[in-house]
Each structure stands twice: as structure tokens, then as C-alpha cells.
Amino acid sequence: MSDVFDITRWRPAPYLPQAEARDPALIFVIAVLCFLACLTALGALAGDRGARGWTGQLVGEATVIVRARGGETPDAAAARAAEALAGLPGVTEVRALEREKAYELIRPWLGDIADLDDLPVPRLVAVTLDRKQPATATALDKALKAQGLDAVVDDHSMWIKDIRRAAGVVRGTAIAIFVLIAGAAGAVVAFATRAGLAARRDVVEVMHLIGAEDSQISSLFELRFARIAALSGAIGAASAGLLGAVLRMIGGGAGITPALPIAWIDLLAVLPCPVLAALVAALAARVTARRLIKGL
Amino acid sequence: MSRNANAAAGDASADEILRFTNVSMRYGRGPDVLSDVSLSLPRGSFHFITGVSGAGKSSLLKLIYLAARPSTGAFRLFGEDVTRMSARDLPMARRKIGVVSQDLLLLDHLSAFDNTALPLRIAGHKPAEYRNDVAELLTWVGLGARMQALPPTLAGGEKQRLAIARAVVGRPEILLADEPTGNVDHEIALRIYRLFVELNRLGTTVIIATHDQDLVARSGRPVLHLDKGRLTPLASQGPVA
Ligand SMILES: Nc1ncnc2c1ncn2[C@@H]1O[C@H](COP(=O)(O)OP(=O)(O)OP(=O)(O)O)[C@@H](O)[C@H]1O
Ligand SMILES: [Mg+2]
Numbered sequence: 001m002s003d004v005f006d007i008t009r010w011r012p013a014p015y016l017p018q019a020e021a022r023d024p025a026l027i028f029v030i031a032v033l034c035f036l037a038c039l040t041a042l043g044a045l046a047g048d049r050g051a052r053g054w055t056g057q058l059v060g061e062a063t064v065i066v067r068a069r070g071g072e073t074p075d076a077a078a079a080r081a082a083e084a085l086a087g088l089p090g091v092t093e094v095r096a097l098e099r100e101k102a103y104e105l106i107r108p109w110l111g112d113i114a115d116l117d118d119l120p121v122p123r124l125v126a127v128t129l130d131r132k133q134p135a136t137a138t139a140l141d142k143a144l145k146a147q148g149l150d151a152v153v154d155d156h157s158m159w160i161k162d163i164r165r166a167a168g169v170v171r172g173t174a175i176a177i178f179v180l181i182a183g184a185a186g187a188v189v190a191f192a193t194r195a196g197l198a199a200r201r202d203v204v205e206v207m208h209l210i211g212a213e214d215s216q217i218s219s220l221f222e223l224r225f226a227r228i229a230a231l232s233g234a235i236g237a238a239s240a241g242l243l244g245a246v247l248r249m250i251g252g253g254a255g256i257t258p259a260l261p262i263a264w265i266d267l268l269a270v271l272p273c274p275v276l277a278a279l280v281a282a283l284a285a286r287v288t289a290r291r292l293i294k295g296l
Numbered sequence: 297m298s299r300n301a302n303a304a305a306g307d308a309s310a311d312e313i314l315r316f317t318n319v320s321m322r323y324g325r326g327p328d329v330l331s332d333v334s335l336s337l338p339r340g341s342f343h344f345i346t347g348v349s350g351a352g353k354s355s356l357l358k359l360i361y362l363a364a365r366p367s368t369g370a371f372r373l374f375g376e377d378v379t380r381m382s383a384r385d386l387p388m389a390r391r392k393i394g395v396v397s398q399d400l401l402l403l404d405h406l407s408a409f410d411n412t413a414l415p416l417r418i419a420g421h422k423p424a425e426y427r428n429d430v431a432e433l434l435t436w437v438g439l440g441a442r443m444q445a446l447p448p449t450l451a452g453g454e455k456q457r458l459a460i461a462r463a464v465v466g467r468p469e470i471l472l473a474d475e476p477t478g479n480v481d482h483e484i485a486l487r488i489y490r491l492f493v494e495l496n497r498l499g500t501t502v503i504i505a506t507h508d509q510d511l512v513a514r515s516g517r518p519v520l521h522l523d524k525g526r527l528t529p530l531a532s533q534g535p536v537a
Binding site (some may be wrong): 005007008010011012013015016017202203205206207208209210211212213214216296 | 388410
């Protein structure tokens with residue numbers, strides 16, 4: 001015989017065939033789904049950040065329209081309004097806009113006017129609010145009324161409501177898509193595990209017959225499929241992370257567009273993917289293996 | 297390996313390895329394939345199970361190797377009521393049973409050597425402790441030159457001997473063989489039989505299901521005859537020297 005068998009060099013072979021451990025089709029499918037799940041996670045984070053950005057800008061500002069009353073010039077009224085608001089809690093900066101600026105804002109409606117002095121153009125006062133504890137519109141209003149000013153406060157609350165709603169829709173949609181894709185990825189991992197395990201029924205049967213404990217048998221499959229899923233999850237997560245990084249770099253500080261800003265820290269969101277995939281696979285393997293053993 | 301299973305407290309017959317009391321068995325909701333079987337086998341005995349195809353020979357063996365449960369009746373194995381065995385006890389009991397099943401159940405992706413070593417690995421022994429025993433055993437069953445072969449490359453008789461090697465490698469207290477001489481010529485059948493006799497001499501209780509009337513007659517061993525799932529007495533055959 002040519003094959004001399006040296007038993008001193010013998011090592012027990014793995015219980016499960018090795019070729020299956022690298023089942024490329026299985027790895028491909030799980031990796032693609034993990035990739036999509038990670039991508040939607042990044043999308044959800046970017047969407048959330050974008051929505052926060054829009055509202056944040058609006059929350060931080062209020063505009064006050066001041067009309068001159070009695071003999072006061074509009075400029076004097078605006079200056080007085082600015083003064084009245086400057087010291088208020090929750091107000092960080094107050095700036096009375098010059099007449100030209102105010103005019104610029106209403107020009108689209110009025111067209112070119114030769115002599116601005118003929119027109120009682122109201123003055124605008126731009127108020128920058130403390131982001132954390134912004135002064136309310138009523139507080140601003142009260143301060144202005146106390147000075148006897150004819151002024152209207154616009155704290156953008158109408159806009160904010162709309163933007164908030166839009167941001168909520170963006171966020172909710174992204175989360176729903178993420179949950180769907182992650183659920184699909186989990187289901188595929190579970191199905192693939194079950195199919196792979198059913199194909200190795202012989203191992204389950206033989207090990208059971210010769211006195212292996214249920215946990216011995218199922219841990220074999222848990223490990224095997226957890227490893228496959230972890231590898232696939234890592235491939236999917238890395239690809240999604242890479243794509244995110246590319247988008248972050250192309251888009252500069254603002255990400256893809258200012259609407260969907262990706263931050264470097266968002267990329268960390270893909271990290272749990274391999275672990276989660278492995279956990280789902282291990283759980284599916286355990287449940288399937290135990291069921292198979294029970295059916296013997 | 298522990299040999300004190302029959303020291304079960306309060307068991308009257310300490311040298312009894314198994315006892316069936318009015319046992320019936322069925323698959324799922326099917327009809328009874330074993331009916332009202334009562335049977336007691338002493339430790340160290342050697343029995344054949346005979347009966348036509350479908351009589352229930354394999355089913356009776358399945359009960360004994362704990363792959364099936366009685367639908368009615370009581371079954372005591374190693375002095376313990378099987379229905380009371382916990383999920384942890386069952387694997388331990390199985391390790392004391394060697395099985396050569398009718399469809400052999402070899403793992404095709406493992407070498408003959410690895411297939412044979414399986415029960416010892418499962419039981420947690422270290423390779424260095426048993427590899428020489430495994431090699432010796434394989435040589436003994438005539439597979440010394442095929443230790444690295446995969447089962448699909450083995451001849452029918454070689455597979456059968458491999459299954460037998462795996463069944464006996466853990467020095468079981470009971471050896472159950474279902475048609476162990478089904479695929480082999482007369483010469484090998486006799487060799488396998490002698491192997492069983494040898495193991496029995498070392499203390500293993502042996503139960504063989506077979507159609508080989510010639511072998512049964514020549515052995516002079518006691519016979520458990522099944523007829524449509526019922527144990528029916530044959531003309532009693534005392535052991536012949
Ligand atoms: N897994 C199963 N599910 C349902 N019925 C089964 C199953 N295995 C066996 N049977 C039935 O149980 C009866 C007894 O079968 P068993 O295999 O015990 O017979 P046997 O005496 O071993 O036959 P043979 O000599 O052909 O091996 C038969 O009627 C068979 O059809
Ligand atoms: Mg049979």
C-alpha cells in the first residue's frame with residue numbers, strides 16, 4: 001500500500017464536512033442582505049441627522065417685525081425693539097436689519113420703488129436664540145409690548161412643525177426599511193441554517209445514536225453557522241461601511257448632500273452586524289438541531 | 297468505563313440487563329408493530345432475534361438502543377425505568393450500548409478511522425488515549441489497510457465491519473446488531489459471528505437480529521422469535537457447546 005497511515009500523527013477530523021463551511025452561495029446571500037441592512041441603517045442615521053439639522057436651524061432663530069408708531073422713525077423703533085430683546089434669557093444675539101435689507105425681503109412683492117422713504121416699510125429684527133433653552137415667542141412679545149412697541153414675533157413655529165413632520169417621516173421610513181431588511185437578513189440566515197442543517201441529518205443521527213448530548217450536537221451546528229454568518233456579516237458590513245466612507249468623502253463635511261449628512265461616527269453602526277448575524281444563525285441552528293434530534 | 301449500572305438501589309435482579317413488561321410500540325399513529333412483549337435478559341447473555349421481514353426485529357432493537365419509546369408497557373434498562381430517565385441520563389445510557397444498525401449509519405465524510413473513533417471522542421476521551429486501540433480494532437476486523445478510506449469507497453462487507461468496529465470500540469455493555477451479516481459472504485459472516493462471541497466472552501450482552509437461520513442453528517444460541525410483533529416461543533434451544 002502506498003498510503004502509509006501513521007496513527008501517531010492522526011488528529012480527529014472535524015465532525016462536519018469542511019467544504020460546506022465555505023459555501024460561497026450562502027455567504028454571498030447573507031453578505032448581500034447584511035450589506036443592505038447596514039446601508040439602510042446608515043441611511044436612517046443620516047436622515048435623522050439631516051432632519052435634526054433643519055429644525056435646529058429654525059429653532060435657533062426668530063424674526064420680529066416692527067412698525068413705527070407715532071412720531072418715531074422706523075429705525076428708532078427697530079433699535080428700541082432690539083434693545084428690549086437683547087437682555088432676555090434665551091436670547092443670544094439681536095440684530096436690527098437695515099432698511100435696505102428689509103426692503104430686499106419684500107421687493108419680490110412690491111417691485112422696484114424709487115424712493116423708499118415714501119413707503120412705511122416695517123423694520124425687521126433678527127433674533128438668535130439659545131439652542132438649548134430658546135426664549136418663547138410669548139416672552140419676546142411681552143418684552144416688546146412692555147416697551148409700547150407695535151411688533152409681531154415670528155418664531156418659525158409653523159415651519160418647524162412642518163419640518164418636524166417631514167423629518168419624522170424620513171426617520172420613520174428609514175427605520176421601517178431598516179427593520180424590514182434586517183428582518184429579511186435574519187430570516188435568510190435562519191432559513192439557510194435550517195437547510196444546511198437538514199442536509200447534515202446524518203451527523204445528527206449518528207452522534208445521537210452513539211450517545212452525544214443534545215448540546216454537543218447543537219453546539220457543533222451553532223458554531224458552524226455562526227461562523228459562516230459572522231464572516232458574511234463582516235463582508236456585508238465592511239462593504240456598507242466602505243460605501244459610507246466614500247460618500248462621506250465625496251460629499252465633504254455635508255455628506256452625500258446636505259439633506260443626508262453622513263458623519264464618520266455613523267459608520268460605527270455597521271459594527272454590530274456580524275455579531276447579530278452570528279447570533280441569529282446560532283439561534284436558528286440550535287432550534288433546528290434540537291427539533292431534528294427530537295424527531296429522531 | 298463504569299460497569300456498575302446494575303447496582304441500582306433495590307433492584308431485585310442485579311444480573312438482569314433489561315426487562316420488557318407488556319410492551320407495545322407503534323410508529324406515530326400507525327398500528328402496533330410490537331404487541332405485549334414481555335422479556336427479561338440476563339447480563340452477559342447472547343440472543344438472536346428472528347422473524348420474517350416486517351415482524352418487528354429492528355423495532356425491538358430500536359427500543360433497546362433508546363431510539364424509540366414503548367407506547368405502552370414498562371421497559372427497564374440497566375436497572376432503570378427508561379421512561380424516568382432524564383435528558384442527561386439518556387446519552388449516558390446510549391454510550392453503554394453499541395449498535396450496528398441495519399443501514400449502518402456511517403458518516404461518509406469521515407475516514408474509517410475517524411468513524412470508529414467517534415464514540416470515544418463523543419465520550420470525551422483524548423486521541424492519544426485511544427488511537428492505538430482504534431487501529432488495533434480495525435486491524436482485528438480486517439480493515440487494517442483501509443483505515444484512511446472513506447466509507448463510500450469500501451465494499452459492502454467492509455462497511456459492515458466498520459460499523460461493527462464503531463459499535464464495539466467503546467466496550468459497550470450491550471451490543472445490538474441488526475442483520476450484521478446481511479451483505480457478506482459466509483466466510484466473513486462467520487468471522488463477524490466469532491467476533492461477537494469473543495466480545496460476549498468478555499462480558500458484553502449480545503443481541504443479534506438476523507434472517508440467517510443457518511447461523512442461528514449452528515450457534516445453538518437462544519432465539520427470540522417475533523411473529524407480527526409478538527414474541528412467540530420456538531422449540532427451546534439450550535446453548536450448545
Ligand atoms: N420508521 C417507520 N415508520 C413507520 N413504520 C415503520 C417504520 N419502521 C418500521 N415500520 C414498520 O414496522 C413494522 C416492523 O418493522 P421492522 O423494521 O421492525 O421489521 P423487521 O423485522 O426489522 O424487518 P426486516 O427483516 O425487513 O428488517 C413493519 O410493518 C414496518 O413497515
Ligand atoms: Mg429490520
